[in-house]
Amino acid sequence: MRMDLMSGYKGVVGLLVGNENSSNEDRYVERLLDRISNGKLPDDRRNAIAELQGVVSESQPFQLAFGAMGFPIMLSVLKEERDDVEMVRGALETLVSALTPINHAKGSSNEVQPALMNTDLLSREADCISLLLSLLEEDDFYVRYYTLQILTALLTNSPQRLQEAILTIPRGITRLMDMLMDREVIRNEALLLLTHLTREAEEIQKIVVFEGAFEKIFSIVREEGNSDGGVVVQDCLELLNNLLRSNSSNQVLLRETVGLDSLILILKLRGSSFTFNQQKTINLLSALETIKLLLKGGSESDPGKDMNKQANKTTLVQKKVLEHLLILGVESQWVPVAIRCAAMQCIGDLIVGDSKNRDLLASKVLGEEPQVEPALNSILRILLRTSNMQEFLAADYMFKSFCEKNADGQSMLASTLIPQPYSANHAFLEEDVSMSFGSMLLQSLTLGENGDLETSCRAASVLSHILKDNLQCKERVLRIEIEAAPMQSLGAPEPLMHRMVKYLAIASSMKSQVGKSSTSENSYVQAIILKLLITWLADCPSAVNCFLDARPHLTYLLELVSNLSETVCIRGFAAVVLGECVIYNKSTDSGKDAFAIVDAISQKIGLSSYFLKFDEMQKSSIFVSVKSSLTYQSFTRSSASSMVDIEDVDENDLSEKKNLDHPILSSILDSNFVNLVKSLEADIREQIVEVFSRPKTKVAVVPAELEQRSGESDGEYIKRLKAFVEKQCSEIQDVVHRNATLAEDLAKTGSTLQPEQRVGGASDRIQIETLRRDLQEASQRLEKLKEERAKVESEAIHYRNLAGKMEADLRSLSDAYNSLEQSNLQLENEVKALKKEGHSTFPDVEAIKSEAREEAQKESEGELNDLLVCLGQEQSKVDKLSARLLELGEDVDKLLEGIGDDAGAAGGAEDEEDDE
Amino acid sequence: MSYAYLFKYIIIGDTGVGKSCLLLQFTDKRFQPVHDLTIGVEFGARMITIDNKPIKLQIWDTAGQESFRSITRSYYRGAAGALLVYDITRRETFNHLASWLEDARQHANANMTIMLIGNKCDLAHRRAVSTEEGEQFAKEHGLIFMEASAKTAQNVEEAFIKTAATIYKKIQDGVFDVSNESYGIKVGYGGIPGPSGGRDGPSAAAGGCCS
Numbered sequence A: 001m002r003m004d005l006m007s008g009y010k011g012v013v014g015l016l017v018g019n020e021n022s023s024n025e026d027r028y029v030e031r032l033l034d035r036i037s038n039g040k041l042p043d044d045r046r047n048a049i050a051e052l053q054g055v056v057s058e059s060q061p062f063q064l065a066f067g068a069m070g071f072p073i074m075l076s077v078l079k080e081e082r083d084d085v086e087m088v089r090g091a092l093e094t095l096v097s098a099l100t101p102i103n104h105a106k107g108s109s110n111e112v113q114p115a116l117m118n119t120d121l122l123s124r125e126a127d128c129i130s131l132l133l134s135l136l137e138e139d140d141f142y143v144r145y146y147t148l149q150i151l152t153a154l155l156t157n158s159p160q161r162l163q164e165a166i167l168t169i170p171r172g173i174t175r176l177m178d179m180l181m182d183r184e185v186i187r188n189e190a191l192l193l194l195t196h197l198t199r200e201a202e203e204i205q206k207i208v209v210f211e212g213a214f215e216k217i218f219s220i221v222r223e224e225g226n227s228d229g230g231v232v233v234q235d236c237l238e239l240l241n242n243l244l245r246s247n248s249s250n251q252v253l254l255r256e257t258v259g260l261d262s263l264i265l266i267l268k269l270r271g272s273s274f275t276f277n278q279q280k281t282i283n284l285l286s287a288l289e290t291i292k293l294l295l296k297g298g299s300e301s302d303p304g305k306d307m308n309k310q311a312n313k314t315t316l317v318q319k320k321v322l323e324h325l326l327i328l329g330v331e332s333q334w335v336p337v338a339i340r341c342a343a344m345q346c347i348g349d350l351i352v353g354d355s356k357n358r359d360l361l362a363s364k365v366l367g368e369e370p371q372v373e374p375a376l377n378s379i380l381r382i383l384l385r386t387s388n389m390q391e392f393l394a395a396d397y398m399f400k401s402f403c404e405k406n407a408d409g410q411s412m413l414a415s416t417l418i419p420q421p422y423s424a425n426h427a428f429l430e431e432d433v434s435m436s437f438g439s440m441l442l443q444s445l446t447l448g449e450n451g452d453l454e455t456s457c458r459a460a461s462v463l464s465h466i467l468k469d470n471l472q473c474k475e476r477v478l479r480i481e482i483e484a485a486p487m488q489s490l491g492a493p494e495p496l497m498h499r500m501v502k503y504l505a506i507a508s509s510m511k512s513q514v515g516k517s518s519t520s521e522n523s524y525v526q527a528i529i530l531k532l533l534i535t536w537l538a539d540c541p542s543a544v545n546c547f548l549d550a551r552p553h554l555t556y557l558l559e560l561v562s563n564l565s566e567t568v569c570i571r572g573f574a575a576v577v578l579g580e581c582v583i584y585n586k587s588t589d590s591g592k593d594a595f596a597i598v599d600a601i602s603q604k605i606g607l608s609s610y611f612l613k614f615d616e617m618q619k620s621s622i623f624v625s626v627k628s629s630l631t632y633q634s635f636t637r638s639s640a641s642s643m644v645d646i647e648d649v650d651e652n653d654l655s656e657k658k659n660l661d662h663p664i665l666s667s668i669l670d671s672n673f674v675n676l677v678k679s680l681e682a683d684i685r686e687q688i689v690e691v692f693s694r695p696k697t698k699v700a701v702v703p704a705e706l707e708q709r710s711g712e713s714d715g716e717y718i719k720r721l722k723a724f725v726e727k728q729c730s731e732i733q734d735v736v737h738r739n740a741t742l743a744e745d746l747a748k749t750g751s752t753l754q755p756e757q758r759v760g761g762a763s764d765r766i767q768i769e770t771l772r773r774d775l776q777e778a779s780q781r782l783e784k785l786k787e788e789r790a791k792v793e794s795e796a797i798h799y800r801n802l803a804g805k806m807e808a809d810l811r812s813l814s815d816a817y818n819s820l821e822q823s824n825l826q827l828e829n830e831v832k833a834l835k836k837e838g839h840s841t842f843p844d845v846e847a848i849k850s851e852a853r854e855e856a857q858k859e860s861e862g863e864l865n866d867l868l869v870c871l872g873q874e875q876s877k878v879d880k881l882s883a884r885l886l887e888l889g890e891d892v893d894k895l896l897e898g899i900g901d902d903a904g905a906a907g908g909a910e911d912e913e914d915d916e
Numbered sequence B: 001m002s003y004a005y006l007f008k009y010i011i012i013g014d015t016g017v018g019k020s021c022l023l024l025q026f027t028d029k030r031f032q033p034v035h036d037l038t039i040g041v042e043f044g045a046r047m048i049t050i051d052n053k054p055i056k057l058q059i060w061d062t063a064g065q066e067s068f069r070s071i072t073r074s075y076y077r078g079a080a081g082a083l084l085v086y087d088i089t090r091r092e093t094f095n096h097l098a099s100w101l102e103d104a105r106q107h108a109n110a111n112m113t114i115m116l117i118g119n120k121c122d123l124a125h126r127r128a129v130s131t132e133e134g135e136q137f138a139k140e141h142g143l144i145f146m147e148a149s150a151k152t153a154q155n156v157e158e159a160f161i162k163t164a165a166t167i168y169k170k171i172q173d174g175v176f177d178v179s180n181e182s183y184g185i186k187v188g189y190g191g192i193p194g195p196s197g198g199r200d201g202p203s204a205a206a207g208g209c210c211s
Ligand SMILES: Nc1nc2c(ncn2[C@@H]2O[C@H](COP(=O)(O)OP(=O)(O)OP(=O)(O)O)[C@@H](O)[C@H]2O)c(=O)[nH]1
Pocket: B013, B014, B015, B016, B017, B018, B019, B020, B021, B022, B032, B033, B034, B035, B036, B037, B038, B039, B062, B063, B064, B065, B119, B120, B121, B122, B123, B148, B149, B150, B151, B152
């Protein structure tokens, strides 16, 4: 039998190896397998299996050969020779070797990887998983150890299949969980296995938690010394995070019944050990990831997410998480920067949209007397001074979260913005804890004066958070005037806003001087300052007024919009600022009212080219990526080490792409800002059309005024009319001029754009929109169909099972019928014998006999009747079910074929007779 | 967070009998009129008091639909108590009790306390199973029995608490080795540790003493 099986596989091997005739390896493996399955001497079989393990662990061709024919034989050893520990170990070890990739120096990547193929083959073997799980209950250490390794290998390569299989095995997960209490080597292996098993498998995550995973994880972490522990702690936390990620049910359980104390304990820095090795860093990062997951509350689609998030926040704050985060993120400068960033991001998540937590943060003071200062000041100092971009971003995120929908907080911060006399500005950010938040911020804002644009733009980012959606703060900061530096003696004080525009201009000019090498850096300085202006001007006419107070501002902005050496994003932002000067313009000064701005735009840039800037910006990679952002990278063993070394974004990457925006922009431009820009764009378009459709206020045409007034002399009347006509004339000239510009603009676009392109924009978008909607509908329909199919399938399975049961019933009925007949026959024989006997001895026996026969017959007839009724019922059930199955698309005949084979032995005999 | 004991419960029974509603009524004191089919399992927790001792209930509400059986069975073994629910207005949910019970006996530990609940007793006018039948079934199979309504909250507290009281009594009587967590019981502060002295509960590590 087995030899047959193997010859069947040979063809497969031949194909895979690529030659017709089976290779030496095949023949060799085949011989060993033969010895294992057919050998008579136990020792010989053991030797054979040891030898097999040896060769399989050494070379890919042997792995391949083994994979093609060895699995059934190994599995049968595992199944049938449980008592022979040595054989079982040997078989398991051979399987481990067959599944472990062997690195071939010359092996190119597109070659078949035998270990992977073997994993796939093994995972398809029926009952393989339940067999392996049952081996976990063996006493022998190696048996359990190898088994776990095999399961892990299967899980790494075909996770879904294994996840599904394990769910169908009663107590399967329980057995794996028990391994966590086993001795260390096994426990660690089991941890890894569970980590793989729980990845993106909600049901398994829940069962694992039901089995007490949280308690076990925390007890191991504690035993290993919390964050000071080794890689086991990391594995534990990775498992923990798998169990909590997007699983609010498990989060509730952790919070409500296990508690968060053990988690907080991990964040605690113990003793005076200021040294952080890489492992400790990773452990802490993993624990911070746990905090982050809890602060997210569950998957986006979960309706209970927000409630859960709030409850998590409350509990975490009660457990003093903020204090620990401040120690890690702000106070301890010896903590690795990756941890500082993660902790600060957690602080941001903790306070966003939560007034209580914001107040709590605002009330915190750090440091020791007398060197204490508010936590917010410390964070601002970090933001301004760090040499690490990621840390700046983390601190910026913190301020953004603090200011979002927090008018009181914004006002509180803005109220400290009080200009200091110039001389005081010299002590740049020394560790002067007495400095107020506002002085620190103002001082940094104006550092552009000394050429430190970088610090200035970081401060601008914080300022934009303080101003966002807060008219009161905007007005207040508008009034801030900065003294000119003493050496630039002629300078009168100027508004802070003008300073910022000046730095924007400096940043652009520096860029053109230095050339392309520093393009990207200054482009984010510009972008951040432009973002500040956009935020400031939004909905704030006095800010627009202040901006336009200096004539050159408008000119500069117009230049920036059309400057092709700027990035798409910068040009777009500048266009937005210009647009704000139109829509929020309340000025009546002819030089700077909305008309003037629109005219300037249409003359210097051209309207269509102006609007093109918006389109380009919306299509730029940054905008697109912001929209789809928030895909958190999950923290796994493989990604851990790379996340530890947070350094500034890869510089090499940047230098070559000259017209790309700095990568930090995508962090600065959150979705709120993108949405703001989008809604502004719509308003700007509308407003500009509006401006063009109204006459300027210069000429008010009131028919009554054209009449000669009573008492007005002819001369006066003529003079007045003349003046009026003159005004109108100039108006007409204006209009003609504007008309010409527009026509020119139109003509230009007409010639540059291909017809279909011109139609482009709007109709394209409409088409895309409809397509997208169609797609959505289609995929919904598909989803529904899939659901239906699953339902139908499960129904089919149900009915098939029923049919099976019916069949079994039928069989037992026919058995009963047969045995009834049997006994009837026996009875009759007995009666016959009795009759014979009776004849010779008792003459009266004939009567007894007939009586007995009658009774027996009656009885059996009754039973037979019952039986027939039963059979009839069964038949009609089967008929009904068949019909239903047919409806469901099952092949009923094929199904029933099976039934006929084993149930109808008697019927089959009849059929044969009929045939003859 | 501190409790004398923690009990794990499961809620089982046909789909639509009101399992999720019973849990929601017990944990949140709310009623949910639309049937939100449970997918897999859902979790809820609440603290109760028995014999002046705080007892934490961890409750897993399972999906009644056949297709989830293999998943939900994983929860049987580790549970100390089960609420087996039928709908008094739908006869077939009562008829299926035997098969639920068989499942439970096969997969759960033998000491699991089972409470039979005839739910929706507010719908008396549509009753299809009499109270006596329920009682009779419970008696035959050694279950505790109650009729309840997740809608009016009638007997909902009682059902969960009575089950806990029964488990508590079994602990007092020494039926369980409570240090073995596979019975679905954990000892916290002030609970009686099992014969082998509950070494690995978090509470034991914190040095809880019996009061
Ligand atoms: N009148 C009344 N209706 C109830 C009661 N309990 C539940 N229902 C209704 O019965 C329906 C099903 O309730 P669920 O709790 O979702 O049912 P389930 O047992 O959890 O069902 P699965 O999750 O599919 O297993 C809902 O429409 C409930 O509103 C009750 O006590 N009285």
